[in-house]
Amino acid sequence: MSRLRLGTRGSPLALWQANRIAAAIAACGGPPTELVVIRTSGDRPSERPLAEEGGKRLFVKEIEEALLDGRVDLAVHSAKDLPADRLPGLAVAAVLERGDPHDGIVLNADRPAGGSADGILRAGGIRVGTGSIRRTAQLRHAYPELDILPIRGNVGTRLRKLDDGQYDALILAAAGLERLDLAHRIAAHLPFDLCLPAPGQGILAAEYRGDDTATRDVVATLADAGTVAALTAERTLVEALGADCRTPLGAMAAVEGDSLRLRAIVAAPDGSHLIRQAGTGSLDDAAGLGARVARALLEGGAGRLLRPLAGRRVLITRPHHQAADFADALRVLGAEPVIVPMIRIVAPDDDRPLAQACADAASFDWIVFTSANGVEAMLSRLPGRDRRLGDARIVAVGPATAARLAHHGIRTDVIPKQHRAEAAAEELIHNYDLGGARILLPRASLATRELPDALREAGATVTDVTAYRTMAVTDTGDTNLADMLARGALHVVTFTSPSAVRTFVTLLGGSDRAGKLLAGVAVASIGPVTTAALEESGLRADIVPETATVPALAEAIARRT
Structure with missing residues (x-):
């Protein structure tokens, strides 16, 4: 091997770790190394929690692709950032002594x-x-x-x-x-009795192609027996529990004399319940120790904390292209999602005003995005490198909208504390002089008037354009919603927009019949605007999360059902 290519993210910590491994390889008489910096999906700016963005694989996806493609020979990670599910063809090994795991x-x-x-x-x-x-x-x-x-x-x-x-x-x-x-x-x-660390915390991990024996031999020279055993026990525990970054799971294995002691905890997301277990085994049986402690956690009730929605069917009424993340979040919690969209997102009847607004985007002082749909509708018209919004300051109503902007490399300047369009107006009016300001609102065709009216009253010149339309679904195909509700085949019905509420009521034949069919079903609303639509239709909202996001809605359902 003439040179070993080390793949790494470009953050200061990632570079420190890669250089530490490179120095250790040199100290062991290994081959010369070359650092290859790779930008990952997780490096994009975002304000959303990691679990909402797609989990730990965000930080390793592109690096693992480079490994599999042969562009790098070895990847260096913080072991705690590695997802539990290993990609076929890749191997992971702990290297060097563990750092402080606290x-x-x-x-x-x-x-x-x-x-x-x-x-x-x-x-x-x-x-x-x-x-x-x-x-x-x-x-x-x-x-x-x-x-x-x-x-x-x-x-x-x-x-x-x-x-x-x-x-x-x-x-x-x-x-x-x-x-x-x-x-x-x-x-x-934080003492371990208060907060157990993440599995792998403090450990550096080397990832390589499983059939690359030369790299495997280099990695073997860096192994520390205690660290290898600890990571094996902790990752086995994670795999046995089927945990991921959405799981409140702590684990810490440490060598005590000739033995390995593993402590672990599974918690309810809100901290209301904790289940602790510990076990001891030999270093040679670290995997067995991890499996035994996982089994003890499950026998102690961790399964209910890990899969609180097991056996529950949850109806998702979002459009198909927006339902996948919600469905994944529910599956992680043990639910069986049933996707029956109530609306479709389509282009406006007349797209000329939106096209003109996009052409003039750089001339606005503010652009207020009230939904991820509005972001996609506008930015899809600004191809590639031309997605420039000039010096306009950007407002995003809700973290999901901000995350969609970040996906396109656009930084959000204001996110109102309450994720409502009216709250955006209140925050702008209270904190900024809007006299003479040019403000663009790319919104849905059915958006209410409160936002543009409030901004105009504050002295702003508002361009309110239809970026997309929500169309009611008139046919649910082979799915008979009324029959499923009448048979008790659905335990939770979710709504994430007023349009979905209105379509649902129409398809069921009106408010009275919808109310009767929902009598034994929990109704979940993503936030106050959707809750208001339910109440206007004579329906109730049993579950409303504190934050108007899909992951928060999934967690709220888990706590209440």
Whole structure:
């Protein structure tokens, strides 16, 4: 082997890890190495939680493709970022000694340092940022009143948000901070009794093609027996439980004398219930230990926490092209999704106003996107590199809309705290001088008048264009909704738009009949606008999440049914 190509992400932490592995290979007399930086889907800017974006594979997908294509020979990862399901043809091995597996509390620069983790977290009014469902669940169990907020971005980005005052504290992996020479920012470590780390936390993992014996031999020279055994036990546990990044699961294996001890926890997402188990075994039987602890968790009731919707059929009324993520989230929770769209998204009857607005996009001061559909409708008309919006500031109503913009490389300037168009108007009017401002609204044909009217009253010149139409579905094919409801074949019916509510009622023959058929069924609404449509139709909303997003809706259904 003349040269070993190491694939890595381009973040400072990823580069540190890759250079550490390259140095270790050189120290062992291995071949020369070359770093190949690969941008992954997870590196795109986004404010959505990781679980909503597609999970851990976002950070490894393109690197694993490069491995399989032969463009790199070895990939370097944080083991905790590797998804449990391994792609065929690839192998993973732990390398070097494990770093500090604890989570650390990092405080805003304006807050006094010092004190225990418990003392810091019990302080009143503290806003804690974390992007981890695992940390959130364990901390909420211990501190139910703690204000926990989501955060995304690499370590540097998160620290900037912290020091800018958006948070009072962050929870970050101690190993990552230490590797970036930021250990001095750690105010306190979370003890394992309070918060078990993610499986693989603190461990570096090398991934390579399974049939590449030369690379496998190089990786073998970097192995540390205790670290290899720990990662084997922890990943076996994850695989046995069928867990992924949506699962509040902590695990920590450590060598104690001649044995390996594995501690694990499964939690309800809201922290209301925790199930803990531990076991001890030999280093040679690390996989067996992981399997035994997983079995003990399941026997202790973890299955209900992992699959709270097992045996439940949930009706999804979203359009087909938007239903997949919702269906996946429900399947992870154990449900059987039934997709029967109530609406279709189609182009406007007259697309000339939208085409003109797209041509003039750079002339607007503000562009307000009220839905992901509006984002796609407009940006699909701005091909490739021409997707420029000038100096316009961008408003996204809701994190899903912001995430769709981020997918196209567009940064959002304002996301209203309440995910409603009216809230966007209130926030703009309260915080900005809109006198004379040119504002573009690419929206649905049936959008209400409150948003443009409020902006015009504030002095703005508003261009309100139809970006798409929602069309009612008139035929559900072989699916007889009334029959399914009458037979009790559906346990939950979900709505994510007022249009879907209206179509559903029409297809069932009116409000009275719809209400009777839904008498024994839980009705879930994504947010206040859809809830209002249900109430106008004489129907109730049994389940409404605090945040108007599809993953939040899935979690709310899991908690209530």
